[in-house]
Amino acid sequence: MWGDSLKLTSSLLLGVFPKPSISAHPGPLVRAGENVTLRCHSSMLLDKFVLHKTSSTGHFQRCGETFTGGDSPADFIIGPMTLASAGTYRCYGSLRHSPYEWSAPSDPVDIIITGSTTSTCPSTADPHTTEEAQLPQGHPSQLHLLLRLSVAFICTSIFLAVLVCHWLPTK
The missing domain is CATH 1.20.5 (Single alpha-helices involved in coiled-coils or other helix-helix interfaces)
Known part of the structure; x- marks a missing residue:
């Protein structure tokens, strides 16, 4: 295995694969109302990625899930940004044929909203993917x-x- 970060959560194994990288484009400072793209990538050719946001209560909120060809990054477009969209994001990677084996979590990326907004509902590229999730704790x-x-x-x-x-x- 790739270290001693292997964890058993319910029926998931975390840390089976090396952690992916995550980056924010155009950057982690985002104006209210604009979009940000969070890009997850792995050198191991993982083909499934899940993006999670840590809420203020410490729970993970699933922000999206995407499949790639294994050699391309997974892009998660989040926006328009609100104060509720700000926070710490991490991604996890897996292989399509191994749905219960996941990577260690990526390093966190903190998204900070500049400016003000009145909306408190976060949105994602796919509104059907926002849900509370039990993965990776x-x-x-x-x-x-x-x-x-x-x-x-x-x-x-x-x-x-x-x-x-x-x-x-x-x-």
């Missing part, structure tokens, strides 16, 4: 998995202790 799922394994171990130990006490001759 990992830690709560790992904690639940550890808790389940601990309970199973304790229950098995108690069961074995009862069996041993039952089968041992009493004096």
